[in-house]
Amino acid sequence: MNFLRKAPQSLSHRLTNHPSTSASGRKEIKRIVVGATRSSTRSLSSSASQSHWKQYEMGPPDPIVGLNEAFAVDDNPYKVNVGVGAYRTDDGLPYVLPCVREAEAINMNNPSLNHEYLGIAGDATFVNLAMEFVYGKDSKVLKDNCVAAVQTLSGTGGLRVFGELLARKGGHKEIYVPNPTWGNHIPIFQNAGLIVKKYRYYDAGISGLEFDNLIADFKAMPEGSVVLLHACAHNPTGMDPTPEQWSEISKVVKEGKLIPFFDCAYQGFASGNAPQDAFAIRKFIDDGHLLATVQSFSKNFGLYGQRVGALSIVCQDPNEAKKVLSQMKMTIRPMYSNPPRHGAQLVKTILEDDRLTTDFIDQCSDMADRIGSDRIGSTLCE
Secondary structure, eight states: OHHHHHHHHHHHHHHHTSTTOOHHHHHHHHHHHHHHHHHHHHHHHHHHHSOTTTTOOOOOOOTTHHHHHHHHHOOOTTOOOOSOOSOBOTTSOBOOOHHHHHHHHHHHTOTTOOOOOOOTTOOHHHHHHHHHHHHOTTOHHHHTTOEEEEEEEHHHHHHHHHHHHHHHTSOOOEEEEEESOOTTHHHHHHHTTOEEEEEEOEETTTTEEOHHHHHHHHHHSOTTOEEEEEOSSOTTTOOOOOHHHHHHHHHHHHHTTOEEEEEESOTTTSSSOHHHHTHHHHHHHHTTOOOEEEEEOTTTSOOGGGOEEEEEEEOSSHHHHHHHHHHHHHHHTTTTSSOOSHHHHHHHHHHHSHHHHHHHHHHHHHHHHHHHHHHHHHHHHO
């Protein structure tokens, strides 16, 4: 804009000072150039004021992220952040698992390491390891190639992909979630085009499950309904069904021909035992459910900022799994094209190595034990 202003002034200077230009001519040239400059300035100013974005209103802060932002700017030396969904040291600092640091060192010294694009479905080796992690290495559905699976942008990305798949390809209009549930579940599914309905789950009056009401709500759901289940460490209550209750839920889901969808965000982080935390999912598999699972490796591996996750759908046969996988990839391609490489590479490095896997299990167990002991101490102090 400054260049445009200077150009006519320079031209004006040359013309008004030319020997052949009369005094009256000089005045007229100056009047025209100055007028044009002012007109251009007014036009630019007017254009800038007519913003296409002025109809946008200030959105409310996210309940969790907004709390973390408020914590960051608070200068009180005694502040405590009870909203952050991440493991911290005794000093309140981020914690990196030693096995993750070792995996990073291994990859840094790997001359074949590169930063090429992954495929739409992500790192195939990572995906296979993630499936073994949640379903078990000896899982029949894995051996029979009946699982369609992709790497996702952690759990949030997997939830959105599944929601889009349900709404756009599966013809589903609704999904049932527990009351209460993780705060982001509802907007994720709503933005995918689904109507979110709730089933009764937790009774604050007794600090326990509304199990009878939960079963009643499941029995009232229309056939073919999709129902979201927290695999372990229910967020936000921390209250999970017992193995016997999971068996009853599985039975009712099977009888009602419902579609179980597990959100597995805390495997190994809940009890300190990864197979134990996958009990519900593996029980449903054993009972013959064609379920779906979304996994997050943010909490258990401490890879919060790396966005590592997976989405899997158990199908009737390998041919059906191929078709479902193709639709998953078609959903992902226009959404984010392909997932990031680094975090998945770290998880893969750990789960491919028996020693590092053992280290991970021990370190994850230590985190779970510390959280449990801190909660007990907090309860005793009340």
